[in-house]
Amino acid sequence: MQKLPVTHYPQRRTQLIQQLPAGSAVILSAATLRYRNRDAEYPFRQDSDFHYLSGFPEADGVLLLLAGENPRSVLFCLPRDPEKEIWNGYRYGPKGAVSEFLLDDAYDLDQLNAKMVELLAGCQRIYYPLRDLDLGKRIDDWRQRIKGKARSSIPVPDMLQDLDPLLHEMRLFKCPQEQAMMRSAGELSAAGHIAAMQSCKPGLMEYQLEATILHCFAQQGARWPAYNTIVGGGANGCILHYTENRDALADGDLVLIDAGAEVDGYAGDITRTFPVNGQFGQDQRLLYQLVLDAQLAAIEAIKPGANWNDPHLQAVRVLTEGLLELGLLSGELQQLIDDEAYRTFYMHRTGHWLGLDVHDVGEYKQQDDWRPLLPGMVLTVEPGLYIAPDCQEVDERWRGIGIRIEDDVLVTEQGCEILTAAVPKAIDEIEALMASAKEQE
Ligand code: GLY
Ligand code: MN
Ligand code: MN
Numbered sequence: 269m270q271k272l273p274v275t276h277y278p279q280r281r282t283q284l285i286q287q288l289p290a291g292s293a294v295i296l297s298a299a300t301l302r303y304r305n306r307d308a309e310y311p312f313r314q315d316s317d318f319h320y321l322s323g324f325p326e327a328d329g330v331l332l333l334l335a336g337e338n339p340r341s342v343l344f345c346l347p348r349d350p351e352k353e354i355w356n357g358y359r360y361g362p363k364g365a366v367s368e369f370l371l372d373d374a375y376d377l378d379q380l381n382a383k384m385v386e387l388l389a390g391c392q393r394i395y396y397p398l399r400d401l402d403l404g405k406r407i408d409d410w411r412q413r414i415k416g417k418a419r420s421s422i423p424v425p426d427m428l429q430d431l432d433p434l435l436h437e438m439r440l441f442k443c444p445q446e447q448a449m450m451r452s453a454g455e456l457s458a459a460g461h462i463a464a465m466q467s468c469k470p471g472l473m474e475y476q477l478e479a480t481i482l483h484c485f486a487q488q489g490a491r492w493p494a495y496n497t498i499v500g501g502g503a504n505g506c507i508l509h510y511t512e513n514r515d516a517l518a519d520g521d522l523v524l525i526d527a528g529a530e531v532d533g534y535a536g537d538i539t540r541t542f543p544v545n546g547q548f549g550q551d552q553r554l555l556y557q558l559v560l561d562a563q564l565a566a567i568e569a570i571k572p573g574a575n576w577n578d579p580h581l582q583a584v585r586v587l588t589e590g591l592l593e594l595g596l597l598s599g600e601l602q603q604l605i606d607d608e609a610y611r612t613f614y615m616h617r618t619g620h621w622l623g624l625d626v627h628d629v630g631e632y633k634q635q636d637d638w639r640p641l642l643p644g645m646v647l648t649v650e651p652g653l654y655i656a657p658d659c660q661e662v663d664e665r666w667r668g669i670g671i672r673i674e675d676d677v678l679v680t681e682q683g684c685e686i687l688t689a690a691v692p693k694a695i696d697e698i699e700a701l702m703a704s705a706k707e708q709e
Pocket of ligand 2: 537620648650674
């Protein structure tokens, strides 16, 4: 399994605290285990911010960074415990955390309160994610203890500031090694979609196609998908977050698959829509080609100097033109765009930032303007059309067709690189791939 070199973590910590005034501290909590039923846990996934700054894979830790002349990184983590490790697996413990994750110090979580009070005394500001209310309560408690102890002779960290804007701006720009991870996530995700196209046939259950994809991810070394896989046959493709994946795939329907592999925390995020039986029907073909044209126009708009909203505007224009031409909308083109008439059939935006979170962090606007695209940003491009099965406004022939086409795109100096290009999306390419898989059966 690919991993970023561990040296990235101290580099990122340094890059962050160099932006802070002396006397600042940064505090972040690790994720905690969640339970699926009684004492059976959901698979553990580290908090993305915590992972970004520490690489430390265990639950319940707390990371403290101190800025200033003597910058320090300190981790509080679960102690080694032979008894617990027999049941729940290896723990690094403080010593292992320091040596493996290049921290300055680490302590048992048992010492959290006492040590925090000691280390924060003398700091003026604390940066932490203000949305983390549990951490906020802990920080209040530590500040009260410092106040009580010092009897006002030591400064109490009185300024509480949001860490998110600073840290998330860093996360938005992917360095070359992160780009390599995301390229891998894109390639692995693409292979999963190809496997699904090759194995699809009428009568298969949606969850069986999901299993084919997850199997393919795991065989290539990606233990987890980046999010819950969507496999929606026919009208299920019109439900944007359909993850039940419980129906049989019907001859003559399309199937929409939104699935991505995770590589060292970095997400792939691909959607493809293809015919269950390998051949697009006439109406499906018309709508599919329209979504594809919109997607290609949106990708064409991605280059440094363009702004975040340009790909969306391109997609919306192409979709509205096509819907007019096919008779699903009627009126005047510009008026329909201004009125967002397409929203009946296209109700989401054309993409989002992509990284450690599938819907990754980073602002989309600066002041009130859409921000410019710059090299190192990664975004998805995912226009779609969803004609609800009960949509009375359109001819019956269009109803129950859901189509989305999604790729992951890195902004480069020259323009952009499609990280997920390996999975076909042109109609003839999809049909050829599915036909050749059938021949080999
Ligand atoms: N898979 C989530 C999304 O496409 O936004
Ligand atoms: Mn997406
Ligand atoms: Mn997706």
